[in-house]
Amino acid sequence: MPTRSAPTDDRRAPLTRERVLRAAIDLADTAGLGALTMRSLAQALEVQPMALYHHLPNKDAILDGVVDLVFGEIDRPEPGGAWREELERRARSARRVLGRHPWAVVLLESRRSPGPATLQSHEAVLATLRAAGFSVAMAAHAYAVLDAFVYGFAVQEASLPFNADTAPEVAAAMMRDFPVDAYPALTEFATEHVFRPGYDFGDEFEYGLDLILDGLERVPLA
Amino acid sequence: MPTRSAPTDDRRAPLTRERVLRAAIDLADTAGLGALTMRSLAQALEVQPMALYHHLPNKDAILDGVVDLVFGEIDRPEPGGAWREELERRARSARRVLGRHPWAVVLLESRRSPGPATLQSHEAVLATLRAAGFSVAMAAHAYAVLDAFVYGFAVQEASLPFNADTAPEVAAAMMRDFPVDAYPALTEFATEHVFRPGYDFGDEFEYGLDLILDGLERVPLA
DNA sequence: ACCTGAACACCGTTCAAGT
DNA sequence: ACCTGAACACCGTTCAAGT
Numbered sequence: 001m002p003t004r005s006a007p008t009d010d011r012r013a014p015l016t017r018e019r020v021l022r023a024a025i026d027l028a029d030t031a032g033l034g035a036l037t038m039r040s041l042a043q044a045l046e047v048q049p050m051a052l053y054h055h056l057p058n059k060d061a062i063l064d065g066v067v068d069l070v071f072g073e074i075d076r077p078e079p080g081g082a083w084r085e086e087l088e089r090r091a092r093s094a095r096r097v098l099g100r101h102p103w104a105v106v107l108l109e110s111r112r113s114p115g116p117a118t119l120q121s122h123e124a125v126l127a128t129l130r131a132a133g134f135s136v137a138m139a140a141h142a143y144a145v146l147d148a149f150v151y152g153f154a155v156q157e158a159s160l161p162f163n164a165d166t167a168p169e170v171a172a173a174m175m176r177d178f179p180v181d182a183y184p185a186l187t188e189f190a191t192e193h194v195f196r197p198g199y200d201f202g203d204e205f206e207y208g209l210d211l212i213l214d215g216l217e218r219v220p221l222a
Numbered sequence: 223m224p225t226r227s228a229p230t231d232d233r234r235a236p237l238t239r240e241r242v243l244r245a246a247i248d249l250a251d252t253a254g255l256g257a258l259t260m261r262s263l264a265q266a267l268e269v270q271p272m273a274l275y276h277h278l279p280n281k282d283a284i285l286d287g288v289v290d291l292v293f294g295e296i297d298r299p300e301p302g303g304a305w306r307e308e309l310e311r312r313a314r315s316a317r318r319v320l321g322r323h324p325w326a327v328v329l330l331e332s333r334r335s336p337g338p339a340t341l342q343s344h345e346a347v348l349a350t351l352r353a354a355g356f357s358v359a360m361a362a363h364a365y366a367v368l369d370a371f372v373y374g375f376a377v378q379e380a381s382l383p384f385n386a387d388t389a390p391e392v393a394a395a396m397m398r399d400f401p402v403d404a405y406p407a408l409t410e411f412a413t414e415h416v417f418r419p420g421y422d423f424g425d426e427f428e429y430g431l432d433l434i435l436d437g438l439e440r441v442p443l444a
Numbered sequence: 445a446c447c448t449g450a451a452c453a454c455c456g457t458t459c460a461a462g463t
Numbered sequence: 464a465c466c467t468g469a470a471c472a473c474c475g476t477t478c479a480a481g482t
Contacts, residue, residue: 015446038475049475051447059475079407106328109374110381119405126407136415144375144423145430149367152331152374156366159332183341185301185348193358201366208367211441215433237465260456271456273466281456 015047017055021065025101028066033103063107068115070104073097076124083132084213090125091150091209095157102158109151135222142216149212153205164200171195237269239277243287247323250288255325285329290337292326295319298346305354306435312347313372313431317379324380331373357444364438371434375427386422393417 023044028036038059042049056062075093077086098105114122129139162170171190180187193199245266250258260281264271278284297315299308320327336344351361384392393412402409415421 037473039473048448050449050477053476054446106332109377110328112381119408123405123408126411130407130410136411139411140415141426141429141433144378144426145371145433148371148374148378148430150370150374151377152370152372153366155331155373155377156370159334183345185352186341186345188352189348189358189361193362204363204366207363208370211363211367211434211437215437219433259454261454270467272458272468275457276465 015045015051015055017065020045020052020055021062021069024062024066025069028103029101033107064111064113064115067104067107067111068117070097070101070108071115071121072117073100074121076121077128079124079127079131081128083128083134084217086128087125087146088209088213091146092205094150095154095205098154098158105151105154105158133221138219138221145212145216149208153208157201157205160201164202167195167199168197237267237273237277239287242267242274242277243284243291246284246288247291250325251323255329258325286333286335286337289326289329289333290339292319292323292330293337293343294339295322296343298343299350301346301349301353303350305350305356306439308350309347309368310431310435313368316372317376317427320376320380327373327376327380355443360441360443367434367438371430375430379423379427382423386424389417389421390419 020041024036024041027041027044031040038049038052041062042052045051052062056065074097075090077083077090098108125143126139129142130136134142171194175191178187194201242263246258246263249263249266253262260271260274263284264274267274274284278287296319297312299305299312320330347365348361351364352358356364393416397413400409416423
């Protein structure tokens, strides 16, 4: 180990594109996307705001870069492997990564200039499907339905006002002034299922993923 | 008809919550979500920015209100009807509405305080599933996978940099400096399918919707 | 080559005031 | 009751300058 303090004194390391993007992700993870401003990012890096513009052209480029790093965290399927297992692994990884970076969910699918990690991710999925015998048209169908589900689920999960642990308190608060008569099915749904101890919305992910993969398995590949 | 000019001189009508929200939707439809600021909204209503605060507490409340109006545009399924047809109709309607208001896609599932139209929408879906014999647990599965797909698809569609008409030009521009060797599956996918005349990403919606509804039909309701 | 300081044209929002 | 004017504490970004 040449330098023992590499991880701690990197506030003094020279600014690089990489360091700026990593700091941006840290900031969004801890304080949310709204707290990610050029000024707060500069402060986190102990530098003046204008120093950032020397490494990235503008804030949009920072968001593009950050999205590509997040895409890079998602496991890629192995072309040539069993397609169902490989796509399952990728889907679960995507959900896990987006769980770590909930602020990234709205960014991921809305950026217009994909970076290399994003392209490699798409490449790996398509190559896996083609290697398994899917026609180009069927691969398009499969990818569209799978990705819509994975991202849609991540959006819903990221916006839940509670998790499995905090559900009881949130439930009590919501029910206090909820017009139960106007929404009987919703009330039944909440009181008898969603807010019961043991219910975890996250479990719906595996159900939906299986349903979609079952459907893709049943259909002719060409 | 008591007043012949009701639709045209409503710039002079008194400000109401309703008028503010309608103007906000118009502004976002024509100029995007980024152009929706308190100041631009006030200008569209020919009023000073601070006048808005008399009808809505803050910008967040405007976004909440706008989301609820958009939810209100989505057809609700009829409980007691054939569940598959009813949910299909709702899903198609949701996609159409989100196509009209692409800026709303990122807002719809990320707001924390649902309005009455949002609650009625959820109520109608759950009531339809329950009336068709789905158990509460199965209704939760069905709703989660369907909604994740519908919103996820809308997100993807809203962020496509092209539509069926403009695809050829966009394709040519993208291919000019695309590293085809690094992404062979992606290149094949683009040149032999997605950018071919006649391909419409929107058609993937019907494929995925059918696949999911087929899956739900096959599964026991309880 | 890399960073800074001051400024510009924006934000959402508060507060005190007008009618 | 409803709207306004001026101000505050923020934004992203440009431009000219420092080392």
